[in-house]
Amino acid sequence: MEFLVVSVLNGVVHGLLLFMVSAGLTLIFGMMGVLNFAHAWFYMLGAYVGFTLSRTVGFWAGLIAAPIIAGAGGMLVERYMLRRVHKYGHAHELLLTFGLAFIIEEVIKLFYGDFPVNYAMPPYMKFSAFTIYDTNYPFYRLFMGIVALAMFAVLYVVLTRTRVGIIVRAATYRPVMVEALGHNLPMVFMGVFAAGAALAGLAGAVAGAFFPTGPNMAVDFGTLVFVVVVVGGLGSLEGALVASLMIGLFISFSVGFNWSLSDVLGLVGLGDWARGVGGLLTLQLSTIAASMPFLLMLLVLLIRPAGLFGDRQ
Amino acid sequence: MSRSGRTGLLALVAILLVLPLPLTPNLVNAAIKMMIAGLFALSFSLAMGQAGMLSFGHSAYYGLGAFATLHLMKAVEGHLVAWPTPLLPLAGAAVGLFFGLVFGWLATQRTGVYFAMVTLALAELLFTLAPTWNSVFGGESGISTMRMNSWAIDFATDTGVYYLTLAWVALSTWCLWAFTRTPMGRLALAVRENEHRVRFLGFNTHGARTVIFAISTMFTGVAGALLAIANEATNYTIFSAQASANVVLQTFIGGAGTFFGPALGAAIMTFFARVTSDLTRSWLLYQGLVFVLVMLFVPDGIGGLISLHARRLRATAVRHLTLPYLLCLVVGLLLLAGVVFTVESVHVVLSDAYAVLRRGNGGALVPYTLFGRKFDPVSPWTWAIPVGSIAAGAALLPLARRLTRRGWSQALLETTA
Amino acid sequence: MRKFWVALALAGAGCWATGTAEAEPVKIAIIETLSGGQAAVGKMFLTAINYGLIKLNNEKVWPDGIKVLEYDNQGGPSEAADKMKAAINDGAHIIIQGASSAIGGQITDDVRKHNLRNPGKEIIYFNVGAEAMEFTGSRCHFYHFRWNGNAEIRLRALLTAMKDANALGKKVYVIGQNYSWGHDVQRLVKEYSAFGGYTVVGDVIHDVNKIQDFAPYVAKIKEANPDTVITGNWSSDLLLLMKAAGDSGLKVRFGTYWMDQPGNVANAGATAIGHYNVSSYYPEANGTATAQFADDFKAKMGQYPVFVQGHTVHGIWGLGEALKKMKPGPDGKVNVKQLALAMETVSFNTSMGEVAMRKEDHQVLLPLVVATVSKEAKYKVDGTDMGFKPVRLVSGKDAASPVQSTCKMERPGS
Numbered sequence A: 001m002e003f004l005v006v007s008v009l010n011g012v013v014h015g016l017l018l019f020m021v022s023a024g025l026t027l028i029f030g031m032m033g034v035l036n037f038a039h040a041w042f043y044m045l046g047a048y049v050g051f052t053l054s055r056t057v058g059f060w061a062g063l064i065a066a067p068i069i070a071g072a073g074g075m076l077v078e079r080y081m082l083r084r085v086h087k088y089g090h091a092h093e094l095l096l097t098f099g100l101a102f103i104i105e106e107v108i109k110l111f112y113g114d115f116p117v118n119y120a121m122p123p124y125m126k127f128s129a130f131t132i133y134d135t136n137y138p139f140y141r142l143f144m145g146i147v148a149l150a151m152f153a154v155l156y157v158v159l160t161r162t163r164v165g166i167i168v169r170a171a172t173y174r175p176v177m178v179e180a181l182g183h184n185l186p187m188v189f190m191g192v193f194a195a196g197a198a199l200a201g202l203a204g205a206v207a208g209a210f211f212p213t214g215p216n217m218a219v220d221f222g223t224l225v226f227v228v229v230v231v232g233g234l235g236s237l238e239g240a241l242v243a244s245l246m247i248g249l250f251i252s253f254s255v256g257f258n259w260s261l262s263d264v265l266g267l268v269g270l271g272d273w274a275r276g277v278g279g280l281l282t283l284q285l286s287t288i289a290a291s292m293p294f295l296l297m298l299l300v301l302l303i304r305p306a307g308l309f310g311d312r313q
Numbered sequence B: 001m002s003r004s005g006r007t008g009l010l011a012l013v014a015i016l017l018v019l020p021l022p023l024t025p026n027l028v029n030a031a032i033k034m035m036i037a038g039l040f041a042l043s044f045s046l047a048m049g050q051a052g053m054l055s056f057g058h059s060a061y062y063g064l065g066a067f068a069t070l071h072l073m074k075a076v077e078g079h080l081v082a083w084p085t086p087l088l089p090l091a092g093a094a095v096g097l098f099f100g101l102v103f104g105w106l107a108t109q110r111t112g113v114y115f116a117m118v119t120l121a122l123a124e125l126l127f128t129l130a131p132t133w134n135s136v137f138g139g140e141s142g143i144s145t146m147r148m149n150s151w152a153i154d155f156a157t158d159t160g161v162y163y164l165t166l167a168w169v170a171l172s173t174w175c176l177w178a179f180t181r182t183p184m185g186r187l188a189l190a191v192r193e194n195e196h197r198v199r200f201l202g203f204n205t206h207g208a209r210t211v212i213f214a215i216s217t218m219f220t221g222v223a224g225a226l227l228a229i230a231n232e233a234t235n236y237t238i239f240s241a242q243a244s245a246n247v248v249l250q251t252f253i254g255g256a257g258t259f260f261g262p263a264l265g266a267a268i269m270t271f272f273a274r275v276t277s278d279l280t281r282s283w284l285l286y287q288g289l290v291f292v293l294v295m296l297f298v299p300d301g302i303g304g305l306i307s308l309h310a311r312r313l314r315a316t317a318v319r320h321l322t323l324p325y326l327l328c329l330v331v332g333l334l335l336l337a338g339v340v341f342t343v344e345s346v347h348v349v350l351s352d353a354y355a356v357l358r359r360g361n362g363g364a365l366v367p368y369t370l371f372g373r374k375f376d377p378v379s380p381w382t383w384a385i386p387v388g389s390i391a392a393g394a395a396l397l398p399l400a401r402r403l404t405r406r407g408w409s410q411a412l413l414e415t416t417a
Numbered sequence C: 001m002r003k004f005w006v007a008l009a010l011a012g013a014g015c016w017a018t019g020t021a022e023a024e025p026v027k028i029a030i031i032e033t034l035s036g037g038q039a040a041v042g043k044m045f046l047t048a049i050n051y052g053l054i055k056l057n058n059e060k061v062w063p064d065g066i067k068v069l070e071y072d073n074q075g076g077p078s079e080a081a082d083k084m085k086a087a088i089n090d091g092a093h094i095i096i097q098g099a100s101s102a103i104g105g106q107i108t109d110d111v112r113k114h115n116l117r118n119p120g121k122e123i124i125y126f127n128v129g130a131e132a133m134e135f136t137g138s139r140c141h142f143y144h145f146r147w148n149g150n151a152e153i154r155l156r157a158l159l160t161a162m163k164d165a166n167a168l169g170k171k172v173y174v175i176g177q178n179y180s181w182g183h184d185v186q187r188l189v190k191e192y193s194a195f196g197g198y199t200v201v202g203d204v205i206h207d208v209n210k211i212q213d214f215a216p217y218v219a220k221i222k223e224a225n226p227d228t229v230i231t232g233n234w235s236s237d238l239l240l241l242m243k244a245a246g247d248s249g250l251k252v253r254f255g256t257y258w259m260d261q262p263g264n265v266a267n268a269g270a271t272a273i274g275h276y277n278v279s280s281y282y283p284e285a286n287g288t289a290t291a292q293f294a295d296d297f298k299a300k301m302g303q304y305p306v307f308v309q310g311h312t313v314h315g316i317w318g319l320g321e322a323l324k325k326m327k328p329g330p331d332g333k334v335n336v337k338q339l340a341l342a343m344e345t346v347s348f349n350t351s352m353g354e355v356a357m358r359k360e361d362h363q364v365l366l367p368l369v370v371a372t373v374s375k376e377a378k379y380k381v382d383g384t385d386m387g388f389k390p391v392r393l394v395s396g397k398d399a400a401s402p403v404q405s406t407c408k409m410e411r412p413g414s
Helices: A003-030 A039-056 A058-088 A088-113 A140-159 A161-173 A176-178 A185-208 A217-232 A237-255 A262-265 A272-275 A289-301 B003-019 B024-050 B059-077 B089-107 B113-131 B156-181 B183-192 B195-200 B205-232 B241-254 B263-280 B282-296 B301-314 B314-348 B352-360 B380-416 C002-017 C038-060 C077-088 C100-117 C150-166 C180-189 C217-222 C233-249 C264-272 C287-301 C309-324 C338-345
Strands: A128-132 A135-138 B369-370 B373-375 C026-032 C066-072 C094-097 C123-127 C145-148 C171-177 C198-206 C226-232 C253-255 C277-281 C346-351 C353-359 C368-374 C387-394
Touching: A003 A039, A003 A128, A003 A140, A003 A161, A003 A185, A003 A217, A003 A237, A003 C217, A039 A058, A039 A088, A039 A185, A039 A217, A058 A088, A058 A185, A058 B282, A088 A217, A088 B183, A088 B241, A088 B282, A088 B314, A088 C026, A128 A140, A128 B003, A135 A140, A135 C233, A140 A161, A140 A237, A161 A176, A161 C094, A161 C264, A176 A185, A217 A237, A217 A289, A217 B113, A237 A289, A237 C217, A262 A272, A289 B113, A289 B301, A289 C346, B003 B156, B024 B156, B024 B183, B024 B205, B024 B241, B024 B263, B024 C077, B059 B089, B059 B113, B059 B205, B059 B241, B089 B113, B089 B205, B113 B241, B113 C309, B156 B205, B183 B195, B183 B205, B195 B205, B205 B301, B205 C077, B241 B263, B241 B301, B263 B282, B263 B301, B263 C066, B263 C077, B314 B369, B352 C233, B352 C287, C026 C038, C026 C077, C038 C066, C038 C094, C038 C287, C038 C309, C066 C077, C077 C094, C077 C100, C100 C123, C100 C145, C123 C217, C123 C338, C150 C226, C150 C253, C150 C277, C150 C368, C150 C387, C171 C180, C171 C217, C180 C198, C180 C226, C198 C217, C226 C233, C233 C253, C233 C264, C277 C387, C287 C309, C309 C338, C309 C346, C309 C353
Parallel strands: C026 C066, C026 C094, C094 C123, C123 C145, C171 C198, C171 C226, C226 C253, C253 C277
Antiparallel strands: A128 A135, B369 B373, C277 C368, C346 C353, C368 C387
């Protein structure tokens, strides 16, 4: 029972963190078809901005400035780089963002050094929210969860209830028609990209205070973000949320299980043979917990490529 | 192929044949690595450029080819099997083909971005599972073995390996080129352009794409095998997404639309990485800049650029372009000098060694050493160098563009006249 | 005119008589990870090596000096192999590397094969960082010298110190990364249960550098209810584990190998206090001797020595000792085989105690120090108010692990 509750709690919060980072990407990908490889690097940029400002001005100033700066960066990238490359195809866009990721990381390393920096949350946030089964639950995790849910709520409301949101959603399906109706489509694209980058930046500023902020932080998240977006469905906000939660819970639960294929085979009496063969068959689930999302992505892509909630082929 | 193309090719082959003679073993090794990267890129380009299948996990087949070859080499070393060294790449080819068929059948059920994601997922799975399966992948330190001499050729030195690599790369390149001339190769192009139509013409596009993918991975396996022979070892990091992304980048920098473009891109970027990594610590930044600039301004890649000139201009008409291009080169060098100076200066000023100097002088901003000369960080003259360089480059840029445009129109006029 | 020719002839004869000493500096090639993800660690090795060479150059251990060549292995074994060929081309006698066991594995095998294929032109691999057991086990060879610790000797030192300080307890949990290093540590912790007087109540292996949230693993550890958790984790794996443990209020003692990696203490914050770490050097390990070393290092290189830098410097000094025992050959060249023979019997004193190279497997007998993270340390780290307060200094001989039976070193016929 304890294992269940703790795992659910951990999984949900981890999932919400993933959502925070990938919310922006699913918008960009769904809307513009741009596989923004540099998305996790906007996350990193946000974290470093948060770090810089938390040392000079204050933690909350960092939280406000990070999305603004990341969003501005995103705007510049879209206007001057992606727009040029758009006509050459998806591969070129992807490779451009790949090069961009390198540049962002190296410039940050140039100014901040190669080691993780001490981006810490303010002391008054460093307490435990509650104690469950003898384990303390840090308040900051809840804070991250709240920020993630707030992000979801704001995005959802904007996309479904406001005029801007309607235009954005229409542009996802019928961009040419939207332009014909007189809307400034390039501006819409730029806005979406900037918003996506800003969300990543905010995620960085919030999460960077909890997780280590260092030059490798983007690489660690980089590929997982794609898994979330693909599994959830390109362009679907709800899908990204559900997929993030799924992955977070899955990782959380699988850590507790020492099952391996040989155990499953043991059910039909082939356990000892499997153990003798070794290798993949004795691989325990807890060991490869973090690799499972890719298997999930593979299965989703093969069975239902539109993802869980997506309906765009 | 045109006559000039044929002579160019013969000249290239001749140069490659005599290359090891004047070069040191170190440079011969560099040439071997460049050729292997070129083959990897060419095989990738078969799937990408010809058939429009952007595969993001090609390093999986590269690595599988390498590991298969290493296991065979180990068997030969342990006298379990007698297999001549020059035929080792066949193991890589076989494994590449097999896994290409299996994974390709799975992946080609989807197209476009989804296809790319499937290949990425497959490669990542392999990357995460490989370090755990020690008997096959050797764990963290990988598998290591030694080349055995065969057929009275000495493979202990790099020269022997060079000719082996050259032979296989030449053979594979010819096969890949010949493939584009076969009906199946033509089918690949058709599938890229309009898969729907091809299906309605009665072809089994899924099968066709699988076969094309498998042929591409077969030659990737050969490239992996050649790497295994050259390095005599490999470990699971060969499966990384980084390696997959590198080959995609090299292909596009070289030009995905031409046949030799990817090989050219691979050779250049491999050489670039090797040389700049020892010159500066920020070489990844420069590499990222190269990627971004090429994607923005040379979308057809270097090969595409060359092909553009070769196709549209007559040889004599090129003289109209020498002056404009020279000016462009000057502009490029000015901008490059400015950027490099700034980046390297920042690097030196923020380094620990400089902090030591400052502490020794009571915290003052003392002159720092760069490129063998001393520069004063507070002096305006120091910053005048990069600013002036970039400003000069930016000022000359419109002129260079105008001259280039004029040169082109003159050259085209002469060609069509 | 005749005088001129006589003088010239005499001068010529004089030159010829003193011997054409076309002397050669000792060339050291540092093939390190200087860019990319692991660059931070690679650069630390570089700094330490350069500091060590200052002393060697001052003492003129080799008449023609020591020349250093730097190569960036770009973080990959294949590129490391390329740079090694470049280094050999540039005449390197010694290859130094430390930042990665995978790259070390490539280099040690390449060095062995090169020496087999080019007798008379041997090179030495100076290992200052790869700690996997196999380097002095199944992969040992005559021209490899390991100047750093390995999983076993560090564990011996850690267990000795923790047991003496009554911090070990009776129940130990081991968590590690899923590759050879993590497996080595896991196996050794189980083997040493009698030595440490504990039982292993649980173990888990996890993906390397992929886990962002260690809370589930902390939950597992809590279930097993150990007194101490031993882990060979490094970098973000260690950091996140400790943060998760601290956040959840898990009451265990951590025994770690790599807590002193720069950035770890800063990011872990107060969570790190009280945990044990084994290292090859701390400024307060041995009174004024180690403190002097720290101050001198800081004066010359700009920072206090941390992490792997202590034993790297000692390794370079070991090279100096070996060079002192030799002279240039009649042709002025460096005889690498002789250097290796001299190096394998090197033994000298450092601020941490005696450092000696073991002939049988070329593993250095490294003095180690076990410390806790504490606010009472004099030398603070990472710009925080905490530092490493030594608990016990373990001599090289005490920490030494037995020669592995898998090491079958082929010695060259002298």
